[in-house]
Amino acid sequence: MHPSLITRERGLSLLDRALEHKLTLVSSPAGFGKTTLARQWVAERSQQSHFPPIAWVSLDGGDNDPVRFWRYLITACQVFRDSVAREALALLQSISQPPFEASLTETAITIFLNGLAQCEQGGILLLDDYHAITSPRIQQTMTFFLAHLPASIHIIILTRSDPPFSLAQLRASNELYDVRTSDLRFSQEETSAFFQQTLPIPLAPEIVRRINTYLEGWAAGLRLLLIALRESTTPREIEPLLSAFAGGQLALQDYFLTEVFHMQSESLQRFLLQTSVLDRLTGSLCAVITGERDSERMLETVAHANLFLEPLGCSTFDQSSTQQWYRYHGLFAETMRTEARRRLGEESLRTISAHASRWYEAHHLHAEAISSALYAQDYPRAAALIERILREPQAYYQANEYHTWHTWLEQLPDTLLAQYPALCLGYARALLFRADSWLLTQTTLTLLEKLFQMAEESYRVERDLPRLGEVFAFRSLAAWRQDDAIQAAYYARQALAWLAEEQHTWRALSLGVVGKAELLYNGHVDISRKVLEEAYALCEASDHRHLRLRRATGNMLSRAFFEQGELYRSFEYYQRTLHKAREEYAHSDDLAYALFGLARISYEHNELETAWQQAEEVLGIGLSLEKEFHEVQATLLLARIQHVRGETAAARQRLDALLARIPATQSNPTWPLAREILTLRANLALADGDLVTVQRWITALDRPGGLLFPFMAEQEVLLLARWHLVQGRRETALQLLQDLLREAQAAGRRRSIFEAQALLALVYAAHGQQEQAQQTLLTLLAHTYTEGYLRLFLDEGEAMAVLLRSLQLHRHEQPFLSSLQSIIRAFPSSQGTLPPSPVALLPEPLSSQELRVLHLLVPGRSNAEIARELLVSINTVRTHIQHIYRKLDAHNRAEAIEIARQLHLLS
Template sequence: MWTREQPERTRWLVQTKIHPPLPRDDTIPRPRLLSALHEGLTSCRLTLLSAPAGYGKTTLLSALPAAYPSLPLAWLMLDEDDNDLALFTAYLITALHRLSPDCVATSYSLLTELANPGAETRRVIGVLINDILHSFPDHFGLIIEDLHRVDEPIIYATLDYLLEHLPPQMHLVITARYDPPLSLPRLRARRDLCELRTGDLRFTLSESAALLNDTLRLNLSPDDLIAIQERTEGWPVGLALLAGSLSNIPTPTGRSDFIAHLAHTDRYVFDFLADEVLNRQPPELRTFMLKTSILSELNPALCRAVTGRDDTAAMLETLERRSLFVTPADPSRSTFRYHPLFAEFLRHRLACEMPEQVTDLHRRAAQAQAVPDRAIGHYLAAEMWETAAQVIEQEGGRLLHQGLLDTLTTWIRALPNPVHDAHPRLLYLAGACAWRKDDWEAARPLLQRALRAFEDCGDEAGADEALADLATCALLQTDFGRADTLIRQALSRSIPLHSRVQLLMGRAWLKLMIGGWAQAAKDLDAALSVTRNSTDSQALHTLALYLGHLLVALPGGLESVEHFCRRATTHLSPSGLSRLAIEGQMTFIHFWRGRLDAALQAGDVALAISTRLGGYPSWDVDIAVVLGTIHAARGEYATADHFFDLMRRQIERIALDEPLTIAYLYPLGRARWLQGRMEEARRVYAQMEAATGPLDLPFSPMLRTTMRGLLEIADRHYTAAEKSLLQATQMERAMPPAAIFGSPRLLLACLRLEQDRPQDALAELEPLLAECERDGTPGRIFQQGAAAVPVLRLAAEHSDHAPFAAHLLDLLGATGEIRPTPIPETGATLTSRETEILRLLATGATNRAIAEQLV
């Protein structure tokens, strides 16, 4: 669950990448640029610092917090390893969490619950935007440094989406060596873009003089300063390199001679000056710089491992003291970074001067790295394929769980094919990544190869995982025959708990769709049983997402699912997907139990969570149909229409197969019938009749027949209606889950009463009342709305379950004075209300007209 502390699942992220860089003591004040930055941060969506390496972009930004301490800033420094959309998004949210711990709770919950967050990043960013909009009270800036280090188009598309919908209190600052492929022309046209480019970032002559003479006290002549300015063109890193060389020349004449030589050299000024700086260092320091250039960050432990020296802390202090292009990466100044341009130069020199040592240096770095992802990078750079494969195998499960599928796939592809063949788990991880990205064609052969390889080497645990994923693939591809076989095989093995839950629930739904009620009930019970005492959040999350209203109607389903939902709320995120699933399920359970106010409240909570998460039509449609049914049954037709309209919109969004729409069309058709909107009810019935196909649900014929019976009642074709409802009643007995739609037996009882056969009506109704009272499911009868009132009034006077019938009347808002009326041939009586209803029916009044007079 979310806390003010950084979430456990993001603590593996490199924390120094979300800390602002500390300004150097010798930084030259640049108030004109800081003012321009501040202006951009307060008036534009995006401030872009676009210039080649060495133009002081990071140095300038590092001075911003001190210059404007009241402006909150979040920071993210990118590197090449961030070329994974899921990883990029995790860093983005974590950077904002550091700025305001409470503001990104919903977006973090969503990010951690998605199996493939990279595929739904627009949704995550949308939720993040809403989090910021409602949780950040003040203007703030998010600084993203070195955007050029990532080249994945989807990352830029995500940033474009963020910029297009940026909350008004948020402002982005991006640094890059060249213009990123963002919608800059559109932002520029809207005056939403502040740009600082090479010409802006160059040192002016006065700034160069301030650095060289005022700060470093080199006492250069005006002519020397002009010569330097012309040769370096105000390039900050060139000036810094030059200052390092000049500070080692003791005489003014020597400095002038050096400047003159620089002015006439044809070499690239950086290479010339970097060589000068490097070659002027003591041999031990020079070697230290070359060897440590392979590190993304420098700290004493890593430097000790790479160089073999025990004085690495002192060496790092020397680098900082001599201004040798290192920047503190944390407030304690225990970790440093080389300037990117200088690091590239050092690595090039290392490859030229010590090529035979590069592999060993990467090996040492990898073995000392506390961050596994960086260790893998070093092993791959050293072409230590076997060791890299072993570490990838160890870390692969974590990356799968975190949704870093692109990163994991990139690592595996970097290994030679023979290494894949020798490591079945690499094949499995590649296949697992593929199916999570819905690439079934790639996933299946990889998982099959992995399964065979695991079996050949006797790795039962690996074979179990591969088999479980193959079964899931078959299920998701609707290859039901193959899925059934694979699920049976997988469940007989020792697969992980979350996989067992997924397969049990998958098979429960599979059996439900083909009428295998007994097996579906067993699988549901098994899934609930294995999680009953578990705190495994992944297994609980999986079970929550697989629950559905039809499963509740299975034998024993209601009590066990309700118990699970109540327990799961203490272990799962309060605002994520699993909570949406739980609240959606409780909406139906409360309704089924007759707790109508609780159902409406849970439904509102669920829809609000769905909205915060960017909308989940597959859950929204189930919630909407329950809420619409409740309001229609209570005669609140305008509100019911609102929810049924939502239901239809969501069905269109998810492009539901036509046969599957019948489960939603029937409640809509019944609501229209209750309202007396018969033409609309007939149109719904026509849609139900047309919605046939290979995926036709087992209870679809019952729903079509019941709907036909309702229309026949409306048309006073009572003989035909009786025949239809008798057929529907026979069908109902063969399929327990159909109970969620109400019972045709109740409608048959209503028809008997309308035919002036009250004894037959009671005979039909009594068993249903007994079942619902025993099971605690008044919602099964309640959903028939005003149509049920006459027979319920009859039962309230003459049934063995009179109190329960009275309770149902109360739920329907149809309680009132009951004055008996005799029932012919029995000596029993009907109330005046029932007599009035029968009188209205006899005059041809619509159900809507009857309902309006009843409630």
């Protein structure tokens, strides 16, 4: 321990309580001894055999990149257990990041958390200078990390201000322990002990009291005062010193210069000024920039002179080096840099940074080499170094540090960027994935287009078509971010024409854009399925490299299967995506899309409780993310379930409450969502007999089905057809449905075909066209019975039930027959009425005499025996049997008897 340090048992005991809590927050302004106390605590407690291992991470402003932040943190935690970070680091460092998402840090964090859970001894992770972290993305991931932290791991954060992530939940559950400024202030006893230990002549108690009153227990002030008191120990000499210290930070900076800095030798002053531009210092680096060969000894001298130089060790910054690393205390460093600019000049400081950049490059510290080159305004060198990150696989992971990437590239002149098309795309990537919202600002769009143009011109000159394909794939992504699906698909198709087969990332991305546009915007289900299957195969073959892209493509492919009417295959892919999303801690968007897809399938299978639970989870995600799309889709499904359960009033209230938050004006971006709400609201009103509400819906729409996504438009057309059917305008309803069927069949929208066919059968039945109604329904059943459809039929009510029962008169093979009977059994019994008799279900009921003949056929009676039993002629019996065959659609006795049994005509 440094001679000027005293053992602060009170402070050490406060930090001991970190083992009782998930998070310990040590928060105070600069200079209150947070880091010093923590280092003392670590040094002392580490000697105890039973004490958990401690990982220390010192942070600065350059660590605001999420990938870099977590890489440092995970690496430090290897002291807990050798293998704790291996898999997570491999993921961060080897992933060829798709431009489809900003980072895969969530996945790495989940893997890391799993590793931490295996640490038998537990561990303590200490984050110093956390106030330097301002990235919202890092705060989000820290919130998740703390929420899922194993009980055996404890976090200590040293900071000048409280972190921006929520602490309320941690406080409420007693998982947070606060150490504040008042806890860190030196007591009068500690102040007295400090000076007794460090001064050759003891101070009078009254002077100690006055010092403590002036400085209010400020540790940095005590250290500064100590330097001055070595020459001044009388009350008269001490008085002006105390007055200077009461003047605040500017006065302290003056004191740093006059009483600390100027008291040093000329060579040491020059050393301090030259090295002040460095964030972290080590002997060989200082030797390069100062020309001082014995810089290692110089650093040790500065440290022993108590000139605010803090040791960092070597593990945090450069594990391959055995040299000691240091950094200056923040207040001292600020003062020295200001003085260096005044005395040495900016040009000299830039020269120093240029030397530092070359040293960093030689020691494979790429980020530091680039930052120093940029400070030196050596932009060609900086550009070349940045491009090297793209070329060298071992450094490629740094290309995914978007915050860092953006900070570097925005400093390069356009004339230089134009010479490096790869940097133009790197800059574009950083702009896309640092944006706070999905929609990009006009300023960002303008800059993106300039970057795309520079890259395109360069690659066209080089005739590098694969790279040109990357430019257009990027353009496609930017257009999609602006909800311009047509332009996005155009760029994606052009990209696919140029991209090489081995450019899997870009091909998968471009195929995904084309597939999504074809599905959602054009409604071409068959085309989209084929394209999405190809994209998904590329993602599957890439293992870890395209996790988010694979999940997004998997969700969209599942939707394509759903729209093709393949419920079980859709379920399989949604379930696979959901499993991966939970396993990899996917972005909640992916969870929500997969869950909602499964909820729709559960609803279609009439598994209402499961559908309700899934939709509720989607709603929770939507509300937490403030994503209106998820909130609306989940609410629509919940309202449908309420209606099915007979809670129509509650369902309509739910929709009205949602409409109050979603503006229903055509100029608003949420208009398509509001229109979906209005359509379901009108559907429920129609089922409830509220024709006035439906009429208002029709009047309010410019044209039902117009200027909408195909699937949304079809829902409006179906509702309009129902409205005309209720109003007795059956021909109009018929025409609407036939037009819908024709368009849906051309595009492969089989689920839409099924919905139209179900309603079409009811229109035919209402026309008295029983045979056409039955044939339409038989066609529908033939395509759906293997997929477990129930709500498709149940939602059409009793009219559909009657029509389905009439189909039992036809000959059916298993398992078709079982499926038909399952659908019929799923219908609720009509309230207040008995179900229709089996005979009434027949298009032409059997007469009482024909029923008698039918009963006598069962035991195998001959025509003559039946004639004798009924006292009629044999010819009359033959006539009755022919009538029975015709009415039951049977060809012989065996078939007639089997159909009669199915219709319960023999009971």
